Amino acid sequence: MRFSTVSGVGGSKSLPLFAPETGVGSRAKKFRFKRCGDIFRRIHWNNHGCKSVVWRCASRLDKSAEDCTARTVRETDLKKAVIQAVNKVFGAKTQFMDILERNIAVVMNQVDESTIKEIDKKLGQLQKELLRLANNKEDYSIIADEIYRLRDEKEAAMAKNAGYASQKQRMADMTEFLKQQKGVMEDYDEQLVRKLIDTITVYDEKLTVTFKSGLTVDVSL
DSSP: OOOOOBOOOTTOEEEETTOOOOSTTOOSSOOOOTTTOOOEEEEEEEETTEEEEEEEEHHHHOTTSOOOOOOOEEHHHHHHHHHHHHHHHHHTHHHHHHHHHHHHHHHHHHOOHHHHHHHHHHHHHHHHHHHHHHHTTOOOHHHHHHHHHHHHHHHHHHHHHHHHHHHHHHHHHHHHHHHHOOSOOOSOOHHHHHHHEEEEEEOSSEEEEEETTSOEEEEEO
């Protein structure tokens, strides 16, 4: 497994779960910390024969870079935090399902189909005007530019709506999963973690676990 930092503020860094290693120093995702602009690296420690795996800011390992004050995080602590966070959700699943249902309603209200329909209407009118000008051998460059602009605007609106649909689906999947969940997570289960967890944000005194559905749970260190 591999964790990498994403943008954070103050004294925090986020660790996406899990970008598979495909080679030395490679990452499926690369994220940076706003304070120092660097990433976390996974390190095998051997302290007087005591071996462990930790995560440290890369700038703390590169002597030529400015030292970062981000804490060192043990991988065992990250796993324990995930188990605690998952069990907090499982233990209060009715409450979290209510939150998810409200969030789904909010997301659906943000979907804007009317904008796309309005753009299509304008595009139809402009394309007719462009053909008229072209047939009359008149300059149609301004019309063409506006058509390109509206096509870009439509593409952006469609991408935005697709993002809302994806977010809604993740929340619906989490809701269905919680309905079927009857026990607790006793041991670290990487397959389940990959399914549920998006990021872990590391603060001085806590970890914030963010689920793919958008739910967040704080776990004390």
